[in-house]
Amino acid sequence: MANRTPDAAGPSAADADRLASPGDRPAGRATLRRGFAVLGVAIREQPLIFVVSTLGSLLFGALTVADAWVLGWATNKVIVPSFDARQAKTVLLVAVVALFVAVAMLRAVGIVGRRLGAGIMQYRMQATYRRRVTRQYLRLPLSWHHRHPTGQLLSNANADVEAAWAPIAPLPMAVGVIAMLVVAVAAMATADLVLTIVGLLVFPAVFAVNLAYQRLQSPLVTRAQALRAEVSEVAHESFDGALVVKTLGREEEETIRFARKANELRDANIAVGRIRGLFDPVVEALPSLGVLVVLLAGVHRLQAGQTDEGAVVQVAYLFTIVSFPIRAFGWLLGEFPRSVVGWDRVNHVLQATGQTTYGSHTLEGVTGPARLQLESLWFSYDRQPVLQDLSFTVDPGRTVAVVGSTAAGKTTLMTLLTRLVDPDQGRVLLDGVDLRVLAPGVLAGSVALVPQQTFLFDDSVRDNVTLGFDHDDQEIWAALEVAQAADFVRRLPEGLDSLLGERGASLSGGQRQRLALARALVRRPRLLIMDDATSAVDPEVEARILTALRAATASGSCTVLVVAHRLATIALADEVLYLEQGRIADRGPHDALVTRSSGYRDLVTAYARENERRAAGRAGARDLADEEDVVV
């Protein structure tokens, strides 16, 4: 799994630096420290709501005490006198009801403040980090995306963000009970300092148990969270390739593949649960044991005459109160290992470097068809050269066909021209300006790419064409007409507003390609790049598209670069650029290339020659198995 890629080690913000401690990860102390640091981030980012929820928690705590006080008051002032006098005073009974209800209502306010506050804080932090993570997805280059499986990125934005901010839910309660703890300990100390100190020995014990928990839990949770992402990866990939799975009848094997990961996750979660399941009862038991120690120490101090019974009883009772804050803190700390792991995984995305940098050039005042220039362009993929020393110029208004065998580097070239990737060496110039110094959005404003593989958004036809830019219906229909998509769009139940996607129409591959073409045309690009963009369209429709396209660009309004195999498409071009293994093997008009380049000739006339061969075969020749010299 490409989880830890080199770019994760890039420079990081000071904040993140402090929080990241790859070296001492396994140590429980580090997890505790980092867990608090992650919470610190949340408190710094949402101080107000944190204060509100903590106040709610304090109010709740105070009124819980008040409740006991009211009960005591009612016992002494109402119940006892009434039973003694065999007479109930209505005023007092009303007062009892009023006091209890008032306390209960205030406490309800405290509960709502604490719970809703904690919820709002948690959901805001989740939303904030989901926004940041997805902004990063949009910013990072394609090469980064290629290294990170979709399922993993979905998991980063979902399960990992959730894990990172899980401790916010018990946070206000934990902070609120600190007050309870302080008051209780202070009361204990005034009763009997020595017993208090004996009892407080429980705290180092609780701390030690916590450290052990964090230390044991961290690696297990790290693994569980990584497996969560892997389960998501397998599911995503398997659903993505569903057609292949189905056509080859491999559902069972896919299920086994998924089950393997799901079961690994199950075992990892059980391992995590085992530790958590032991930790909770121990944390709960420790304060009770503390009470017993206090009682033992108390009875010895009593016999030695160092204290009185009242003090021992008071310390013991106060200690039972203390057990609740300790448990509440346990809930908070219990979330830390998962939180820290989630935070790390989210930060892996947030700190990834290599985003495309932009300049500020806006190509202002440049109108009309674009001039495209390549200067000794080199590009390699996985250290395998894909494009080697490419230099050429396309003059404004010209149409150039890029021809080459499968894997000659045509698509790579198209991605360089649209700056989906940057070259290793050399430059691409649009109207004399290096693509890398253009301001964001400027390139897309001038250049439109129709890719080989169509990606449609889960949205209406209209939005899939306009992509949210401002185009009126007339422009949209005009683009659809040229792309030969107008007819089938008109036949859709709601025309332009028909939805595509899960709840929408299902389109054929050819129809999808035509929408993608319309998407490019509607923007009136100054440079149109088509990467075998009509491969799924039948010849008749393709012919119509090409004719319409020729009419639309005939005025020289647009420079066109088209990857093509078919002669009809090539015939559109003023000039052909013939690629062989990442180099320009030849360029010139089609007629010239056919005569002087044997590789080119073999490629583009393959069908015609095959036809002739068949015709010859039908005419009598029987050499079906005759192996011909087709150069690839």
Added chain:
Amino acid sequence: MSTMSSGQQASAVGTLRRGFQLSPELVEGVKVTLLLGAVSTIGRIVVPVAVQQTIDRGLNASGGPDTGVVWQMVVVATVAIAVTAACAAVMNVRLFTSSERGLATLRIKAFRHVHDLPVLTQNTERRGALVSRVTSDVDQVSLFLQFGGIISVVSIGQIAIATVVMAIYSWQLTIVVWLCFSPLFLSLRYFQSRMTVAYANVRRLVGEMLSAISEPVVGAAVVRAHAIEGRTQSRIDAAIDRHRDAMTKAQGLVAVTFSMGGLAAGLANAGVIVVGVLLGVDGQITMGKVLAFAFLVTLFVGPVQMGTQVLTDAQNAIASWRRVIGILDTPADVVDPGDDGVGLPRGPVGVEFDGVSYAYPGGPLVLRDVSLRVAPRARIAVVGETGSGKTTFAKLLTRLMDPTHGRVLIDGHDLRDIGFSSLRQRVVMVPQDGYLFDATLRENIAYGRPGAGTGEIAEAAVELGLGDWLAGLPAGLETPVGQRGESLSSGERQLVALVRAYLADPDLLVLDEATSAVDPAIEVRINRALERLLAGRTAVAIAHRLSTAEAADEVLVFDDGRLVQRGRHRDLVRAEGVYSRLHASWAAQQGSD
């Protein structure tokens, strides 16, 4: 388009019952777990009592503090604490184990079923939402089962015990307590139904959020090429915010419901004292009983609060559970007859379409009353304009879908009666988009026939005339293809898909534009190789490039969902009709003939 059931109509109890039925591991050994829960619950009561006794009988003993009694009681209490903790720990571990096992089973069942759903083969968008059903939805259920499930059972037990004890002390005051809590219990149903809606909304929005997030990940190239980062981000932001708002709304309901419990407790305390005093004045109850009762109420309030809390948490889990169950309850569009199915012997396949029509759910007919026979060993080309029904024909032939009317038969058997294990072995389709998995080339090809050796794979490639191409790859068969095969060009992906299908060794090979992205020279070479290699098998090729049609034994011409022409290329090309027109455009493009 068939929409997936969200299962919202199922009641909470129905959902739970179905959930337990789907994951039997959840209830395995639950009696022991409950017993452990009961013991640890009792232990939690024993410990304070022991402390109380230590104080009363040890510290405050009539003859002064009695160290012996204190020690005895401390030992007893320590044992009680240890037993309580041990029981709780074992119970927790059992809970984690059974819930994780049960949910892994549920996850896997749901995953398996997704592969049978039409949405996968008919659409390519929104996979993110489907993924969420086997990931985050299942996670939500586990959170509830591990922390809430047992607490709810224990709480109900505690409420029952507290009620009985209270009734022993005073039935009148018990009624008062129940009356004070009855508004809570009654309104709980109302709040619960609102929370059900709120959490169903939350879970739906999680799915939509993941869908939105997956768009710029899967469509990264499109987003960048069109510089629509801003718009994409605002779509994602909107989905994230909708989810956040829905969560906040649900949490508001939870907070209000939970605070209602506190209100009821306050009322109950007041009610007990007021009624207790009034009864006492009448001489119907002693003061001691009233005071004791005031403490008993806390035993009642605690579990009620806990139970309310769990009930609210449960809504989120049940909403998630419903979504996962919703997948399993969405009927598969194409059902494997399984062991009841016919298994066909290997050999050339004959195909028959008998009055076949097809319409996508809610859509118009895309294939109308097609009847035809294809003889075994025939080489058929299917042509027609985009949207003429060619791909539908291929999908029906390979049983990716079942016809709306009519029957598709191979070797005289209705496809619906043939076991998948037999069908998928004999009939293989190569779709236009040769999807590859993020693995090596070898693993992707071997996907067609698991267990195929490297030698066989290389041989298959060479037989298809792709030896040169393979040799030219940096690491040959061990070349990693990247996600979705994106490290390869789309032409290369098609080549891999083709070798993969060839290696699967089917008796009927259906090619749906399987070479649309490869260059003409390779295509011609592949077609020639296939002609040789597929001798003795049946082949159906859907093609735009009419060179394929020219080589076929027979051409089927589709137009607007109907089979309008069939025959040999040389006859059809001369006849007036769709084919001659298609061929004319093709020929014009080739600049030949």
